[in-house]
Amino acid sequence: MSERSAASLSAPNDLRAFWMPFTANRQFKKAPRMLVAAEGMHYTTSDGRRILDGTAGLWCCNAGHCRPAITKAIQDQAAELDYAPAFQMGHPKAFELANRLVDIAPEGMEHAFFCNSGSEAVETALKIAIAYQRAIGQGSRTRLIGRERGYHGVNFGGISVGGIVNNRKVFGTLLTGVDHMPHTHLPGKNAFSVGQPEHGAEIADELERIVTLHDASTIAAVIVEPVAGSTGVLIPPKGYLKRLREICSKHGILLIFDEVITGFGRTGAAFAAEKYGVVPDMITCAKGITNGVIPMGAVLTTAAIHDAFMTGPENLIELFHGYTYSGTPIAAAAGIATLDTYREEGLFERAADLAPYWAEALHSLRDCPHVIDIRNEGLIGAVELEPIPGQPTARAFQAFLDAYEKGIMIRTTGDIIAMSPPLIIGKGQIDELVGTLRDVLTGLK
Numbered sequence: 320m321s322e323r324s325a326a327s328l329s330a331p332n333d334l335r336a337f338w339m340p341f342t343a344n345r346q347f348k349k350a351p352r353m354l355v356a357a358e359g360m361h362y363t364t365s366d367g368r369r370i371l372d373g374t375a376g377l378w379c380c381n382a383g384h385c386r387p388a389i390t391k392a393i394q395d396q397a398a399e400l401d402y403a404p405a406f407q408m409g410h411p412k413a414f415e416l417a418n419r420l421v422d423i424a425p426e427g428m429e430h431a432f433f434c435n436s437g438s439e440a441v442e443t444a445l446k447i448a449i450a451y452q453r454a455i456g457q458g459s460r461t462r463l464i465g466r467e468r469g470y471h472g473v474n475f476g477g478i479s480v481g482g483i484v485n486n487r488k489v490f491g492t493l494l495t496g497v498d499h500m501p502h503t504h505l506p507g508k509n510a511f512s513v514g515q516p517e518h519g520a521e522i523a524d525e526l527e528r529i530v531t532l533h534d535a536s537t538i539a540a541v542i543v544e545p546v547a548g549s550t551g552v553l554i555p556p557k558g559y560l561k562r563l564r565e566i567c568s569k570h571g572i573l574l575i576f577d578e579v580i581t582g583f584g585r586t587g588a589a590f591a592a593e594k595y596g597v598v599p600d601m602i603t604c605a606k607g608i609t610n611g612v613i614p615m616g617a618v619l620t621t622a623a624i625h626d627a628f629m630t631g632p633e634n635l636i637e638l639f640h641g642y643t644y645s646g647t648p649i650a651a652a653a654g655i656a657t658l659d660t661y662r663e664e665g666l667f668e669r670a671a672d673l674a675p676y677w678a679e680a681l682h683s684l685r686d687c688p689h690v691i692d693i694r695n696e697g698l699i700g701a702v703e704l705e706p707i708p709g710q711p712t713a714r715a716f717q718a719f720l721d722a723y724e725k726g727i728m729i730r731t732t733g734d735i736i737a738m739s740p741p742l743i744i745g746k747g748q749i750d751e752l753v754g755t756l757r758d759v760l761t762g763l764k
C-alpha cells in the first residue's frame with residue numbers, strides 16, 4: 320500500500336475522484352443519477368426505478384440493451400483471443416468485420432480503418448484526407464472545411480472543424496487552415512418541418528464562396544454530419560447534401576460524412592448517405608458499430624483513396640497512423656454480433672417503418688408550452704424550447720431532470736431536447752415516451 324493510510328483511502332462509493340465528462344460535476348454529485356442495470360428498452364436506477372431509454376444511451380445502443388448475442392460474443396472472444404497486436408499482425412474477426420461493414424455501406428465504400436471512438440474516426444479521416452491529397456500530387460491541399468454548429472468529437476482536429484463554441488473557446492488556437500460553412504438551421508422558414516425541411520439547399524453554395532476565397536488548390540476536404548445531432552438535431556434541407564457533393568466533386572475536394580450518430584439504422588437506412596442518396600468519399604462511424612457496448616470507431620473509404628497509398632516497396636508501411644486498440648478481437652467480435660442482430664431483427668427497416676409513427680407522435684407536442692420547433696428524421700427527434708430570458712439552457716435542463724424523475728431518458732443541448740431511442744422501440748413505448756414528455760413540458764416554468 321502507498322504512504323496513504325487505509326483510513327484516508329476513498330470509499331468505493333465516494334464520488335469525488337471521478338471527473339465526469341461533459342457533466343455538471345458539482346450538480347451531479349449533489350443529486351446523482353446512477354444507472355446500475357439495463358435490458359432491452361430500459362435502464363434500472365440505483366433506487367430501483369425503470370427508465371425508458373429515449374436516447375439509446377448516447378445514440379449508440381441501437382439494438383437496445385444487454386442483447387444476449389452481443390454479450391456472448393464478447394464473453395467468448397475474451398476467453399479465446401483477448402488481444403492481438405494491431406500493427407503488423409492480424410486476427411480473423413477484424414477482417415470479417417471490415418467486410419461486413421463495406422457490405423452494408425453505400426456502393427463505393429470499399430475499405431475500413433478501425434479506431435476506438437467517433438473522435439478518433441474523425442481525426443483519422445482528416446489525416447487520411449490530407450495525406451491522400453499529397454499522395455496524388457496535390458500536396459498544397461491541406462485546408463479542412465467544417466460547418467458552424469458541427470460536432471466532430473473532442474480531439475483537436477474535431478474541435479477545429481467543429482462549430483460549437485463551448486467546445487472550442489478555451490482550448491487555444493486549434494488547427495490552422497480551417498474554415499467553416501454556415502449551418503443550415505433556418506427556424507424562421509422551416510420550423511415544425513416534418514422530415515427534411517424545404518428551405519436551405521442554397522446554403523451549400525456558401526462552399527463555392529469559401530473555395531473562391533482560399534482557392535480549391537488549398538482545400539483537402541469538407542466534413543459534415545448529414546444530420547447534425549449534438550447541436551440539437553438539424554435535418555439537412557432537401558437538396559443540400561447533393562449540392563455539397565457536386566461542389567466538392569467539381570473542385571477535387573473530398574467529402575467526409577461524419578455518420579457517428581446517423582450510422583447503423585438511425586435514419587431508417589444503414590447510413591444516412593444511403594437515405595439521402597449522396598455518397599461521400601469517406602464515412603466516419605462509431606457508437607452503433609458495437610451497439611455502444613465496446614469502444615470502436617471506423618473510417619470507411621473508397622478504393623480510390625485506399626489505393627493511392629498502396630504504392631512504393633511492399634515491405635514499407637503505407638500509412639503512419641493507427642491505435643493500439645484498432646480493431647481489437649473483442650471489439651470486432653462485438654461488431655460482428657451487433658451487425659448480425661441488426662440484420663436478423665431487420666432493425667434498419669424497422670426504424671424506417673416506425674418513422675412516420677414517431678414523426679406524428681413527436682409533432683403532437685406542438686401545442687405544449689414553450690415549444691418553438693419540432694424536428695424529426697428516422698428515429699431521431701428534437702423539441703426546441705423557448706429559452707428562459709437570461710438563463711439559456713436552464714429550461715431544457717429542468718426538463719431533462721423532470722423527465723428522469725418521471726421515468727424517461729432524454730438528452731438536452733442548449734434549450735433543445737433530443738431523442739434517439741433504440742430501434743427496437745415499440746409503438747406503445749413511443750406513446751409512453753412522448754406522453755411523459757408532454758407531462759414534463761406542461762409542468763415546466
Ligand SMILES: Cc1ncc(COP(=O)(O)O)c(C=O)c1O
Nearest residue numbers: 436437438470471472577579580
Ligand atoms: C457526429 C459525431 N462525431 C463524432 C462524435 C464523437 O464520438 P465519440 O464520443 O465516440 O468520440 C460524436 C459523438 O456524439 C458525434 O455525434
